[in-house]
Amino acid sequence: MPPDASPEAPREVIDRLYGVGLDEFVPTRTAAAKELRGQGRRDEAAAVQALRKPSVAAWIVNRLARDEESLLANLLAAGAELRKIQLSAATPAEVRAAGEAEREALDELMPAAAAVSSAAGLGAGALERVRETLHAAALDPDLADQVRRGVVLREQQAVGFLLGGAAPAAGAGKPARPRPRPATAGRGDRRRSPGRSAAATRRLERATAAAETAREALAEVERTLADARTAQEAAGQELADAQDALTAAERRARQAERAVERAAAGRERAARRAEEAAERLAAVEEATSDGV
Numbered sequence: 001m002p003p004d005a006s007p008e009a010p011r012e013v014i015d016r017l018y019g020v021g022l023d024e025f026v027p028t029r030t031a032a033a034k035e036l037r038g039q040g041r042r043d044e045a046a047a048v049q050a051l052r053k054p055s056v057a058a059w060i061v062n063r064l065a066r067d068e069e070s071l072l073a074n075l076l077a078a079g080a081e082l083r084k085i086q087l088s089a090a091t092p093a094e095v096r097a098a099g100e101a102e103r104e105a106l107d108e109l110m111p112a113a114a115a116v117s118s119a120a121g122l123g124a125g126a127l128e129r130v131r132e133t134l135h136a137a138a139l140d141p142d143l144a145d146q147v148r149r150g151v152v153l154r155e156q157q158a159v160g161f162l163l164g165g166a167a168p169a170a171g172a173g174k175p176a177r178p179r180p181r182p183a184t185a186g187r188g189d190r191r192r193s194p195g196r197s198a199a200a201t202r203r204l205e206r207a208t209a210a211a212e213t214a215r216e217a218l219a220e221v222e223r224t225l226a227d228a229r230t231a232q233e234a235a236g237q238e239l240a241d242a243q244d245a246l247t248a249a250e251r252r253a254r255q256a257e258r259a260v261e262r263a264a265a266g267r268e269r270a271a272r273r274a275e276e277a278a279e280r281l282a283a284v285e286e287a288t289s290d291g292v
Contacts, residue, residue, distance in 0.1 A: 009047035010036075018054060018062050018151045021120070025053045026213065050208060057129035057155040060116050064134075065150030068112045072134075075105040076148065079138025102138055109134060129155040 013032050020028050029051060036045035054062060064072055078101045085098040113130045117123065136158035137147040146152050 008043045009051060010044055013044075013048055014051065014151055015149065017048070017051060018059075019066055022053070022056065022059050029053075030213075046206070049213075052153055054152060055126075055129075055154050056122055057126040057133060058152040060113055060122075060126060060130045061133050061137075061147055061152045061155075062150040063116045064109065064113060065147060067116070068109060071105075071109045071112060072147070075102070075109055075134060075138055076144050078102040078105040079144065080141070083139060083141075102135075106131065106134055106138070126155075132157045 013036075017025065017029055017032060029048060033045040033049040036042070036048060078098075082098040082102045085095055090098075110127065110131060113127055113134075114124065117127060117130075133143075133152065133155045134147070136156040137143045139158045140156075143152075143156060
């Protein structure tokens with residue numbers, strides 16, 4: 001179910017919220033809910049506060065919807081054509097050609113996904129889930145609408161016969177649809193149980209929102225801890241490299257010192273030889289003078 005399943009969550013708030021950075025999601029959501037409460041729109045504020053933070057892969061997809069609108073439109077158009085071909089009395093060659101077109105459109109979009117992931121310091125771990133979600137959106141018009149808006153909550157996987165495979169036989173019916181999206185635990189997703197008071201429902205909503213906020217805060221702390229451990233490992237490696245460099249420098253200094261000692265000894269020997277040669281020259285000159 002899309003994150004705006006609750007009619008009380010303003011669309012413009014949802015669109016803005018799912019476009020901010022992952023680290024900005026919780027404070028932006030809190031600020032939006034506070035603003036709505038200040039305007040007396042408490043039900044809408046509760047619905048906004050109950051919106052969940054997207055997964056890393058879903059966030060990347062949402063960024064692509066905003067930054068790569070043209071490439072994404074090409075993919076979804078190729079997916080729509082593929083669905084049309086798969087559900088028609090098409091030949092295997094036509095199905096394969098449509099599947100190849102969808103794959104090419106997806107391949108063109110993935111470098112942009114990698115760039116978004118790298119720019120946000122997320123690494124490449126989520127890119128396969130991004131690809132699966134985009135492929136699922138190409139095959140599912142409902143998910144395609146969410147991807148187009150950039151309000152995807154969780155990554156998805158497409159199920160059904162493979163792209164480029166044989167088209168379904170006449171009368172075989174439609175191919176399996178992509179797996180349904182997990183329901184968002186927002187205010188509009190719950191049905192009030194018989195006998196539950198409005199006050200009890202609001203308390204439950206507040207407790208649910210608080211629990212979700214706590215889980216997100218814990219996730220952020222865990223990411224911070226992971227970053228700190230990575231920094232610690234990097235610092236340890238830098239220290240080890242510096243120690244290795246110091247050891248090498250000390251070794252070169254000792255080698256240079258020995259070289260200086262050898263050069264000084266050589267200079268001393270050369271000075272003695274020069275002195276001896278000067279003495280011999282003087283003796284020869286003296287003998288020559290006496291003979292004259």
